[in-house]
Amino acid sequence: MYRQRILSLCLVVIFALGILAPMVGEAAEGNAEAGKKIYQQFCASCHGASGRGDGPAAAALNPKPRNFTDKELMSQKSDERLFNVIKKGGAANGLSPVMPPWGASLKDSQIWDLIAYIRTLAQ
Ligand code: HEC
Structure with a gap:
């Protein structure tokens, strides 16, 4: 028993x-390969094809889109922080409102894919 x-x-x-x-x-x-595709489609126009914050739309922006290849800066950002900014946008996190919220168009798993890809850019 x-x-x-x-x-x-x-x-x-x-x-x-x-x-x-x-x-x-x-x-x-997250899956960095899948994240790369989403990044090229939705993020590269501002953050740049190689993540330096120098996409075609960035010239007119102030502050500039985050430079994901800045290792020192990016190492200070937790995954949770990146997740919140991507999901809820810049304004909801005390950043520029030009950084759009993606929660309505991307699934949480796709945001984790993006983070996995972004993390490969700062090495
Ligand atoms: C319309 C231009 C634009 C697009 C499109 C855009 N961003 Fe941004 N993003 C910005 C700007 C501008 C900032 C910087 C905000 C600041 O420094 O106040 C930023 C900041 C960020 C940050 C920094 C968060 C932090 O705490 O430092 C992350 C992560 C980010 N974006 C991810 C993404 C991802 C992923 C996509 C695509 C799904 C994307 N962005 C699309 C303009 C954009």
């Missing part, structure tokens, strides 16, 4: 881990 209880408890724990592990993993490892 007692043994069976422990056994079923173990099964519940294993089952829960199986569900939770991928959810945690998503934050840590």
